[in-house]
Amino acid sequence: MTGRGSPSRFLAAVLHNGVGRYVRQLQRLQLLFSPTAADARGARQFVEETALDFARRHPDVVLYVSARSDGAPRLLAEYLNGTVREVLVTSKTSEEIAQLATKLAGQSGLDIVRIRKPFHTANPSVQGQWHPLTNKPSALTVQGPRLQPQ
């Protein structure tokens, strides 16, 4: 599948995050799991052991823990620009879930698609972009005096 077949975007930051101040783009993280199901064991361990630690390390993220989900255990990440990302954590260990949560906390809410270029700038040219008439003598250039032979 070529790049044209799947969506892509340019490298960007939400609201030029980082230019003025850096605001963590993850708004809230919801961990939904079942208190009895076997595949939610990692989630339960995460809640018991690492969740508080994670919350302390990321004070600007709100962590909700809900033990009444009927479906598979999942992490729901909501970002400042409104994107909601759901990641299933079925049969994942507590460390894996912690890693996943940290990864989600570092992401912005922009789509996870192919990034066309790994760079972006608003001012690509400092001295002025070249065009075919740069460095060509203008119609008004005054010819300088020819050096007299010594």
Added chain:
Amino acid sequence: AGRRALGLEEAAALRLRDNRDLAGRGTAFSRSYLARCFEGAHPALPAEGRAALVDFLTSRELVSYVARNLAVQDLTLCSEFPVPPDVLQRTFFAVIGALLDSSGPEKAGVFVRASHFQSDTLDFFIPQLIGKDLFEIWEVINPMGLLVEELTKRNISSPEPRITRQLGVSTVLPLYFVGLYCDKKIIAEGPGETLLAAEEEAARVALRKLYGYTENRRPWDYSKPKQGLAAEKAVSSN
């Protein structure tokens, strides 16, 4: 149930009233603070230019876009969804107004209040100017007239336009580069499809250079809040 409805309505009305006051205070302070920022950063820019920049930064589209990406939509209490842009704008300014009031006079002085607020405005509004050209924001109908005014203010003779380069004059897509010369020294050169368009573009380039709003200017300094004392005076006057 009737009493409850009345109670709810009263509470809602109170909240709405607070919002309007707070929003008014927030808007007024944002505008004055941004105006001061631009005075400091681009001293050559005239008052209409600064007003155009401030109007653009406090316009409904931009403020609602900023508010939407800061999750202010989740905070607003509104009966419609998605929240309409003017409500978002009012709510965002109300938040700013509330920030203005929150650290009250009992805290460590007016400067603390001013500095918190300054850095908020600085960091969320001013990056929206990145990549924007001055004349995209400020509509100028007669750039040549404005240029002549600016040059007479600086005691420079009025510009003489000359064609510097031309390509494809007899084709359907000609390109003229018109240079503006003051005292036989070039101040700006601009391209255009017709001679008039090229002259206008050259006038705009000259204005950008005069006002110091070129694309290759020094980027905005976000390191510390600007003009803390000036903003403090504005706070006390408001």
